[in-house]
Amino acid sequence: MTTASVCSTPPVADLVAELLCESAPGAAWQATAFRAAWSDGPAARITSGSRTVIAALHAGHTTLSWSNRGEGATVPIIAVPAADAESIAREILRCALPDLDTQNAPADDRSxxxxxxxxxxxxxxxxxxxxxxxxxxxxxxxxxxxxxxxxxxxxxxxxxxxxxxxxxxxxxxxxxxxxxxxxxxxxxxxxxxxxxxxxxxxxxxxxxxxxxxxxxxxxxxxxxxxxxxxxxxxxxxxxxxxxxxxxxxxxxxxxxxxxxxxxxxxxxxxxxxxxxxxxxx
Incomplete structure (x- = not known):
């Protein structure tokens, strides 16, 4: 099996980070190259403060993972049937961030x-x-x-x-x-x-x-x-x-x-x- 290099960040991940900066204000979003545990293909770690999402790119689709209900980002949680930045950012906003924000909510007043x-x-x-x-x-x-x-x-x-x-x-x-x-x-x-x-x-x-x-x-x-x-x-x-x-x-x-x-x-x-x-x- 060929092993993909993780030396460079996939260009689409940088675009995703830019889109998240527009829709999810706060600490700046940054994308860095990453080796996903479930894929040998290109992947990125997309982070803002305590919120981190792993995006693994495949042929025509993307899998996303994040720390979920006490488990680390070691397995894909959802598959996005697209590989463009807008679709990936949308699913991060729709699925990942509510989950992460619920985990990181203020203990004294979660709502x-x-x-x-x-x-x-x-x-x-x-x-x-x-x-x-x-x-x-x-x-x-x-x-x-x-x-x-x-x-x-x-x-x-x-x-x-x-x-x-x-x-x-x-x-x-x-x-x-x-x-x-x-x-x-x-x-x-x-x-x-x-x-x-x-x-x-x-x-x-x-x-x-x-x-x-x-x-x-x-x-x-x-x-x-x-x-x-x-x-x-x-x-x-x-x-x-x-x-x-x-x-x-x-x-x-x-x-x-x-x-x-x-x-x-x-x-x-x-x-x-x-x-x-x-x-x-």
Missing amino acids: RPAREFLDGLHDYFAARNIPASTWHTNNGTTMCAFMRGSAVINLRSPMSHPTLDLEYGGREFFGGTLRDLEKLLRLLTPVRPHSSYISLDGGATGALARRLTAQLPHANMSQDSPYASVSFGQNVGPAGQIEAPDDLVRVHDDIPVHAEVSRLGLDFTRSILDRLIHVDA
């Missing part, structure tokens, strides 16, 4: 970064003349609500994590539409593979699940029964549930829907905020 992030959105919305409301609850969480077309988006800080939860529509009145929710989910789900992807787990049994699987085949949609809510997501990155107000309703573009999504990283949310607010962005 403080999320509350501070939501408080800081006031200036963002005010500068763009976008109506929004931010408030604090008695149990110590912070909420920020704004409109996305006809749907209310509610961002809230969990009580014990430095990430965000997102609610689309409302459980009571189901604002928004399925077509718009599908656009939003494309922001939150993994990079789509170049080749066609067919789910073989048989988990999409109801009409809503079949529609979402057809539109987002790479998002790991599942459903316990034809009339249950539809779930998506894996062990890392955003995960959530989607439901329609009537299990028996005919599924089409304009049916109202309700969704709840958890594990949104702060840097990832910052990177998609404009597209999260504007339906046509």
Whole structure:
């Protein structure tokens, strides 16, 4: 087996570091050559302060690893079906950084970064003349609500994590539409593979699940029964549930829907905020 040299940093890793500097402020991101334990190919260690991600480059795809739940970065955690800097940076923001930030959260107040992030959105919305409301609850969480077309988006800080939860529509009145929710989910789900992807787990049994699987085949949609809510997501990155107000309703573009999504990283949310607010962005 040929052994790749690790003397030089892969050029794409430097580009990834530059993109992360734009979306994940703080200590500067730097990329250095690295020998990944699971690959003899080119790889890089991409670091900012206490946050470190290992990216191993393969033919047409990239594997990423980071310190995860007490384990070192010794095995790949996710595979990105692309090798361009933008896709790699997106998956680091979407999956790796929320995990790392949860591990490094302040021991005395783990949700403080999320509350501070939501408080800081006031200036963002005010500068763009976008109506929004931010408030604090008695149990110590912070909420920020704004409109996305006809749907209310509610961002809230969990009580014990430095990430965000997102609610689309409302459980009571189901604002928004399925077509718009599908656009939003494309922001939150993994990079789509170049080749066609067919789910073989048989988990999409109801009409809503079949529609979402057809539109987002790479998002790991599942459903316990034809009339249950539809779930998506894996062990890392955003995960959530989607439901329609009537299990028996005919599924089409304009049916109202309700969704709840958890594990949104702060840097990832910052990177998609404009597209999260504007339906046509």
